Amino acid sequence: MKAKIGFITLLILVVGGSIFNYTSKAREELKTETVLTDYAIVANKYRLGTYVQSKEIPIEIELYPSKYTQVIIDRWKDVASVSEMMEYPTELIGENEWMEADKLLTDNLNHYIEIERSNEVDEDDHISSEAIKQFIFHNEMSDNLQKAFDQAGVD
Known part of the structure; x- marks a missing residue:
């Protein structure tokens, strides 16, 4: 009985950790998409050129006039x-x-x-x-x- 409870507890922890890890990655991807969208909007609005140095956080995008x-x-x-x-x-x-x-x-x-x-x-x-x-x-x-x-x- 104790083995079953231990196994279930371990299973819950593994599943919970996986869910937490997945949601953290999803949040980071959403943040990245939001920042990239903001840069794209400004670049389009002012007809700017872009140079993407890094899409990873911290995102590095250089905007320059065309x-x-x-x-x-x-x-x-x-x-x-x-x-x-x-x-x-x-x-x-x-x-x-x-x-x-x-x-x-x-x-x-x-x-x-x-x-x-x-x-x-x-x-x-x-x-x-x-x-x-x-x-x-x-x-x-x-x-x-x-x-x-x-x-x-x-x-």
């Missing part, structure tokens, strides 16, 4: 020149810190969204967060953004 990137960041710089709430990260971009630069843009746009939700905006002059995104990433100009550029003398 010939298409400059147009996007120039538009970002233009928006920052007419909006005091938009910050252009000269230093981050110069150091190829694209994940941090993208986080800054996201934070700026989220701030815009909060202001829009508060209804404390003058609709005649307000440049919406969506208009900013559309201009930076797709070169689509809203009337209010065009008006702000004209007033600031931005081409």
